[in-house]
Amino acid sequence: MYVDSHCHLSFPELHERLPELRREMATAGVDRALCICTTLEEFERVHALALAHDNFWCTVGVHPDNEGVREPGLDDLVSRAGLPRVVGIGETGLDYYRLGGRSVADMEWQRERFRVHIRAARASGLPLVVHTRSAGADTVALLRDEGQGAVRGVFHCFTETLEIAAAALDLGFDISFSGILTFRNAQALREVARFVPLERCLIETDSPYLAPMPHRGKTNHPALVPFVAAALAEIKGLPVAEVARATSANFERLFGLPPLSGLPEKI
Ligand SMILES: [Zn+2]
Numbered sequence: 613m614y615v616d617s618h619c620h621l622s623f624p625e626l627h628e629r630l631p632e633l634r635r636e637m638a639t640a641g642v643d644r645a646l647c648i649c650t651t652l653e654e655f656e657r658v659h660a661l662a663l664a665h666d667n668f669w670c671t672v673g674v675h676p677d678n679e680g681v682r683e684p685g686l687d688d689l690v691s692r693a694g695l696p697r698v699v700g701i702g703e704t705g706l707d708y709y710r711l712g713g714r715s716v717a718d719m720e721w722q723r724e725r726f727r728v729h730i731r732a733a734r735a736s737g738l739p740l741v742v743h744t745r746s747a748g749a750d751t752v753a754l755l756r757d758e759g760q761g762a763v764r765g766v767f768h769c770f771t772e773t774l775e776i777a778a779a780a781l782d783l784g785f786d787i788s789f790s791g792i793l794t795f796r797n798a799q800a801l802r803e804v805a806r807f808v809p810l811e812r813c814l815i816e817t818d819s820p821y822l823a824p825m826p827h828r829g830k831t832n833h834p835a836l837v838p839f840v841a842a843a844l845a846e847i848k849g850l851p852v853a854e855v856a857r858a859t860s861a862n863f864e865r866l867f868g869l870p871p872l873s874g875l876p877e878k879i
């Protein structure tokens with residue numbers, strides 16, 4: 613019924629509980645999950661999750677916050693993008709939230725890394741999973757400049773303004789909402805969610821981070837994504853089943869997956 617379009621099941625706190633977490637997913641009606649890569653060093657572990665479970669898929673990419681890791685070249689990304697069950701490039705993007713005493717001008721290395729990922733998306737034809745924090749305008753500008761209208765994808769764990777959401781939609785990107793949508797102080801984000809058409813919305817946990825209410829502060833995991841769907845349903849004034857159906861269909865369309873009915877019923 614539900615899809616978690618962005619989770620980090622390769623991270624130790626989730627990976628070591630995988631059988632239990634998969635049982636909880638089944639109980640909660642969370643049929644599928646996309647396992648997101650954040651370093652090249654981590655890729656094999658993420659890919660192994662997707663190879664071992666027919667309701668998991670994965671991406672390849674290096675997160676903008678990761679420093680001191682292997683810097684990806686175009687070939688590193690494109691070669692892995694061609695492997696079975698790799699359906700996206702990312703997570704990638706820009707994050708000016710933690711500058712650590714540096715200026716935005718000092719972050720050229722991050723912009724260059726993002727450019728390489730956008731080129732990899734163009735070369736492979738796979739969608740981009742975009743992380744953007746306190747860097748919305750530059751993110752949109754780079755996607756426009758480097759993507760040349762030929763790249764699709766999703767702005768994940770969206771926390772930017774209505775203007776950035778409109779620009780992302782205009783570029784052909786979808787918007788994914790996380791448990792932040794359930795936080796009491798997230799009124800501005802709820803306004804963004806009201807504005808984004810349902811057929812352009814995805815839902816995610818970004819687990820192990822950002823557990824939705826009423827689990828805020830605990831370790832997040834894919835079985836909690838229905839709380840995000842419920843929040844979105846309330847904002848849209850729709851039944852939660854309609855939000856589940858639409859966000860799952862949007863996920864299938866964006867990542868080029870068959871509808872679940874075409875897959876074996878195996879958890
Ligand atoms: Zn992210």
Ligand SMILES: [Zn+2]
Binds near residue numbers: 620648703
């Ligand atoms: Zn993430």
